[in-house]
Amino acid sequence: MRLAPSPSGPLHVGHSRMAILNDEYVKRYGGKLFLRIEDTNPSNIDLDSYHLIPEDLEWLDVKVHEIVIQSKRMDLYYKEARRLIEMGKMYICECSQADFKNYKLNSMACPHRERAPETNMEAFEKMISGAFRKGDVSAVVKTDLNHPNPSIRDWIAFRVKEETHPLTGRTYFAYPMMNFSVAVDDHYLELTHVIRGKDHLNNTEKQSYIFTYMKWIKPHYYHYGLVHIPGALLKTSLIKKGIRDGTYSGWSDIRLQTLLAMKKRGYRPDTFRKYWVNSGMREIDSEFSWEIFNSINKEFVDQHAKRLWFVPDPVRLRIVGGWDMNSKAPFHPGNPDEGERVYHLGAEPEIYIPGKDWLTIADKEKFRLKDLCNVIRKDNGIIYADNSHEDLKKIRILQWSPADSQDFSVERPDGTVDNGKIEPLFSKVKGVSQFERYGYVNLDLERKKGYFLHK
């Protein structure tokens, strides 16, 4: 089995599917998983991704047995190309791009198609030694000019690139197209099974010509349906543009759906695995469900998410008439091992409550400060009422935070920020916590802020 990403950036949610599906197959049935970095197009390579991709995979707990880098195997591709030329199955076309396209669309042979193998070989050697300019020539695999799908008729296997390759520099001038290098590598890596998206259906057919000409055994192919991930920006080129022009702070900007960003928000690798295994390998296109994805993540995260009181948009109030006020509450109601938090507030303390709630509390309305006491609103202040637990079901219960609370802000994936106060003991909490009546947040203690995960 293999994972074959192009090194144009780190992995995102979409990639996690193919990684996990392949990995899961290998883990269940045995075998070997290659990570094959497909860097045969020097124009869209991001040097960092050579290490970011393996790191992402490691985070996902995908076990890669061996890493193969295509740009280091160019001689192999050239060697196999020569064999095809000798067999008369590949030729060097010197038509313009437009002419070549025209011939194909009309099922016609281009003038170079029937040249002798020796002539082609000569042209090929010139091509790889850099004697041609970009766009002048290409190496073409003969298929069937009458194939109903024009893209499958005589497809291009090598083209000239003049850019400097980030890894190999200016060593090579002719680079294989994905369909050629993939066929050669799938054979030499002795792959038995290939799992990939059904956007590759045509490629599978193109590649099969190589297997047939070379008399190689084809792997078994499985094509899963495409998933549309709502609200996600996954096009690496667009993300890169956004990073360059300052729209995004980097690959881990939490508005993005790169694995880096999702990790920062507190998503767990197990969530990815469970979600993708659960959605299976059907050929149906489907809609990615954040609803289900988040609920799986909540399952993993909730058990150790300490509860905290965060007060967005805080209003500062004095509890008039409250003497010797104390509060004690567990960090996790269902998990006593997580400990508890205790506050001694003293007499007539000041506290913060959420501005949004304060706005909707009527004059003379009674409400509860959670784990503290009941109060009644009077004009623009509150007075102590009692500490009975009797009407808990009837009145609303608000989270609050003491006067010595810290400033804290939560960044949300939609780009907005909630500013507020957080209870002092938050500094004892690490990782993902649940802000009561607010949602799950991954804490960044050093910077006194958090990243919103989900409700």
Next chain:
RNA sequence: GCUCCGAUGGUGUAGCACGGCCAAGCAUACCGGCCUUUCAAGCCGGCGACUCGGGUCCAAAUCCCGGUCGGAGCACCA
């Protein structure tokens, strides 16, 4: 336009290769109740689907034909 693929509740799926055990299972969401000093978690109950039309058959979500709808690919990206 051409080629290929697909169609189960709001969403994600199981079942379809070998028709009957499917008056369609699970999850999530939603609604109601219990519990609870969070609008979290947990427990109980409820809601809700086989794209349409034909055909084969004792019997069709499952097989065949047609329509409709959706998706992907269509040349020097991977």
